[in-house]
Amino acid sequence: MAEGLISKWTKLQKVKEGKTDRKLLIGTGISTKDNAFEAAKEAAENALKELNGKKPTISYAFFSGDYDPYKLSEGLQSILKGTEFVGGLGDRVIFGNQVIEKGIVVASIQSDFLHVGVASTENVSADPYEIAKKTTKEALSKLTVDNYVDPYLQALRMKGGDIRSIVKIPPYYINVFTKGFQLPKMGEETKIILGISDVVGRQIPIWGGSFETALEKVMTKYEIYSLHSGKVLKDGLIIVFNSSSLLYGNSIAHGCKKTGEISVITKTSMGGYVVDEISGQKPVDWYAKRLKMDKKDFLGKVMVLGLTQRWPLGMPDNLGRFVIRGGGVPIGDSLAYVAPLIEGAPVYLMDADPKNLFSATEEIIKNIQEYTEETQAPELLLITSCLSRRAVLQKDLEKDLQNISTSFGNAPLVGFTCSGEIGSKAGDLATFHHVCNNIFAFYDKLLAQQKKP
Numbered sequence: 001m002a003e004g005l006i007s008k009w010t011k012l013q014k015v016k017e018g019k020t021d022r023k024l025l026i027g028t029g030i031s032t033k034d035n036a037f038e039a040a041k042e043a044a045e046n047a048l049k050e051l052n053g054k055k056p057t058i059s060y061a062f063f064s065g066d067y068d069p070y071k072l073s074e075g076l077q078s079i080l081k082g083t084e085f086v087g088g089l090g091d092r093v094i095f096g097n098q099v100i101e102k103g104i105v106v107a108s109i110q111s112d113f114l115h116v117g118v119a120s121t122e123n124v125s126a127d128p129y130e131i132a133k134k135t136t137k138e139a140l141s142k143l144t145v146d147n148y149v150d151p152y153l154q155a156l157r158m159k160g161g162d163i164r165s166i167v168k169i170p171p172y173y174i175n176v177f178t179k180g181f182q183l184p185k186m187g188e189e190t191k192i193i194l195g196i197s198d199v200v201g202r203q204i205p206i207w208g209g210s211f212e213t214a215l216e217k218v219m220t221k222y223e224i225y226s227l228h229s230g231k232v233l234k235d236g237l238i239i240v241f242n243s244s245s246l247l248y249g250n251s252i253a254h255g256c257k258k259t260g261e262i263s264v265i266t267k268t269s270m271g272g273y274v275v276d277e278i279s280g281q282k283p284v285d286w287y288a289k290r291l292k293m294d295k296k297d298f299l300g301k302v303m304v305l306g307l308t309q310r311w312p313l314g315m316p317d318n319l320g321r322f323v324i325r326g327g328g329v330p331i332g333d334s335l336a337y338v339a340p341l342i343e344g345a346p347v348y349l350m351d352a353d354p355k356n357l358f359s360a361t362e363e364i365i366k367n368i369q370e371y372t373e374e375t376q377a378p379e380l381l382l383i384t385s386c387l388s389r390r391a392v393l394q395k396d397l398e399k400d401l402q403n404i405s406t407s408f409g410n411a412p413l414v415g416f417t418c419s420g421e422i423g424s425k426a427g428d429l430a431t432f433h434h435v436c437n438n439i440f441a442f443y444d445k446l447l448a449q450q451k452k453p
Contacts, residue, residue, distance in 0.1 A: 022444060023112075023246060023444055023445065023446060024110070024114075024379050024444040025109070025110040026050065026110075026379045026380045026412065027047035027106075027110075028106065028380070029042070029044060029045065029047035029048075030043055030095045030100075030104070031103060032103040034102075036068045036071035036072045037072070037074055037075040039063075039067065039075065039104050040071070040073070040074070040075025040076045041076075041078055041079055044059070044076050044106050046106070047106040047107065048079060051110045055082070055110065056080065056108035056110050057109050057111055057116060058083070058085065058108075058114075058116045058240065059083065059086075059107065059109070060085070060086060060107045060108075060109075061086070061104060061105070061106045062414070062415060063087070063088075063089060063093060064091065064100060064102060065103065065214075066102070067104070069089070070232050073231070076106075077229075080229075083229075084240075085227070086118060086226075086227065086228050086240060087227045088224070088225060088226035088227055088236070089225050090415075090417055091213065091387040091419070092387075092416065093105045094383055094413060094415045094417065095413070096402075096405060097401040097402035099390065099397050101214070105416075107382065109380070109442065111244075112146070113153070113244065113245040113446065114243070115143060115242070115244075116240055116241065117140055118228065118239070119142060120135065120226065120236060120238045120239070121135050121236065121237050122235055123234075124178060124192070124235055124236060124237040125185045125188065128191040128192050129192070129195040131195070132193075132239075135239045136174075136195065136196045136199040138239075139240065139241040145243055153446065153448050156446075156448035165450050168371070168427065169450075170203065170204055170205075171244055171245060171447060172200075172241070172242060173207065173244065173248060174196060174206045174207070174239065174240065174241055174242065175208050175240035175242065176192065176193075176208035176239055177211060177236075178192055178210055178211070178226075178236070178237045179212075179224040179226065179235050179237075180211055180224065180338070181218075181338040181419055182223075182235075183219075186338060187210050187338065189432040190339070190340065193430050197430070200241075205424065205430070206423070206424070207250050207382075207422065207430075207438065208422045209416070209421050209423075210418050210419045210422070211224050211226055211416075211418065211419075212387060215387045215390070215391060226238055244447075245448065246443060246445065247372060247374060247447055248441060249368035249371060249374070249443070250426055251367040251371075251426050252364070252421060252437070253367075253437060254360055254389070254433070254437075255352075255356045255358065255359040256314060256350040256351060256357070256435060257350065257351045257353075257356045258322065258349075258351075259349050260290060262346050262347070263278050263348070263349075264278070265345045266279060266343065268340075268343050270336075273339075274336045274337075275328070275334060275337065275341055276334045282333035283335040284298065284299060284330055284333045284334070284335070287308070287328075290349050306391050308326060308328035308335065309326045309352065309391050309392055309435070310352050310353075311349055311351065311352065312325060312326030312328075312350050313328070313349065314350040315345050315346065316348070319428075324436070326352070326386075326388045338420065339420060352392050354392065354393055357389060357435070358400060358403065361404050361437070364437065364439050365408065368426060368439070374443060376443065376445070377409025378408055378443050379411065379412075379443060380411060380414065380441070381408055381412065381440070381442075382414060382439070382440040383401075383437060384415055385397070385401075385415065385416075385421070385436070386417065386420065386421055386435045386437075387417045387419060388435050389435050389436065390417050392435070404437065404439070420434055421436045422438070423436070423438040
């Protein structure tokens with residue numbers, strides 16, 4: 001025990017003197033092998049090679065394609081056993097600028113300055129709000145901290161005298177991964193966000209996304225699988241509560257531009273998931289008129305050309321930004337969505353032209369760098385990117401991803417395309433979004449070492 005205390009004291013002295021070695025180690029791996037067990041094993045092995053023999057604090061494992069999830073779990077468990085890992089099924093997986101139809105990616109994080117509490121459950125659709133509350137409480141109960149190092153690092157932040165940075169960037173954040181829409185059940189992500197927030201408050205950043213099958217299969221019968229440290233979940237919810245002394249940043253953007261006059265959602269059904277009237281007009285008529293198309297022509301092309309993805313709805317918030325709802329599917333003259341819209345809410349027709357979507361990167365970079373006051377390259381970028389964004393950009397999504405990585409100093413980029421993104425601008429309240437790139441950045445720097453104004 002004495003040796004342990006001496007080691008901790010030595011570490012604290014190095015922190016105080018600014019002589020700490022690497023505070024954060026990142027390892028990433030990928031495999032596109034057909035065999036599920038071997039693919040998961042290879043991706044995890046490659047990720048761990050970069051951790052210099054240290055056990056990961058947590059690993060993120062995302063997969064796409066027709067893998068057996070139980071074999072994937074076994075493969076991950078064979079390498080990551082005894083450590084926490086979370087993940088699940090994406091429309092596609094992302095590794096750097098690669099958008100992979102069948103494969104598994106792993107990002108492993110090791111730091112003595114990061115602690116996690118992880119909880120998961122199945123059947124979240126039964127009661128999303130209450131189950132989110134319960135799962136968040138369980139994740140909190142599993143969180144462990146270092147009673148020597150962590151209080152000292154918090155004291156260093158206070159001693160630095162920059163109260164502004166302490167208020168701005170809390171030493172906590174949450175990852176949430178839930179299943180997306182799976183007809184006839186919706187993801188109910190807004191209820192999940194509210195359930196989490198009712199436990200921890202609205203000030204703690206919440207970042208994540210909704211797992212989903214391939215976009216091309218969403219009208220077929222399928223299962224959405226999540227993975228948690230050897231468990232395979234159906235209809236699952238995973239909550240990761242992070243206590244961190246490391247600098248981090250998060251932001252989200254879509255880049256869509258508003259067009260035309262403002263309209264109003266005047267009638268909905270099915271809890272807001274079906275829009276029956278926009279400004280007193282049938283949504284199909286409203287869309288056809290604004291796209292200057294014959295109604296019959298619109299109905300014949302809406303799904304084939306992805307018209308409601310290319311021209312989504314945008315709900316303005318009170319900060320001059322827009323929350324996007326895309327991918328409306330015709331049901332008669334109404335449109336069905338995978339996230340609810342609210343009667344009385346103003347909406348614009350939005351232009352998701354690729355040149356507009358590409359502008360999201362600049363918005364994200366500026367937001368994170370100005371908020372963190374940090375310009376050095378992150379060690380890792382996690383990303384959840386909307387499957388509607390993929391549908392609009394198609395092959396240009398790889399150019400979009402390359403732009404993100406390059407703009408962040410060629411930081412590794414790992415994640416998946418999803419049915420919806422859970423996140424916010426830095427410092428804002430978490431919301432459920434569509435058509436966005438949603439970024440979480442990890443830095444090899446302590447919060448106590450932030451620049452002083």
